[in-house]
Amino acid sequence: MSEVTILMVDDEIAINKLMEIYVKNEGFTLLYAHSGQEALEIIRVQKVDQIILDVLMPRTRADRPRHGAYPQAA
Numbered sequence: 908m909s910e911v912t913i914l915m916v917d918d919e920i921a922i923n924k925l926m927e928i929y930v931k932n933e934g935f936t937l938l939y940a941h942s943g944q945e946a947l948e949i950i951r952v953q954k955v956d957q958i959i960l961d962v963l964m965p966r967t968r969a970d971r972p973r974h975g976a977y978p979q980a981a
Contacts, residue, residue: 912936912954916946917961926959 913935915926923939930937938955940946942964949955 910934910936911956912938913957913959914938914940914946914949914955915959916940916943916964917959918942918964919961922961 913930915923915930915937916939917923917926918941927937938949938953940949946958946960950958
């Protein structure tokens with residue numbers, strides 16, 4: 908079985924630390940992004956299996972994703 912990588916996208920450090928406890932105890936690899944832009948940069952260069960996303964971060968337009976902002980699935 909391959910290792911599962913989860914990207915945690917949240918600007919609050921306390922939330923990231925809490926999620927780290929749960930996710931790492933289950934044996935998953937956890938990556939962090941503190942902004943939507945940082946998350947996009949990570950997923951452009953690294954395979955991520957799941958994303959946990961805070962849609963209410965500053966400078967995030969949760970109501971309308973930008974066209975072409977997400978990489979195409981292979």
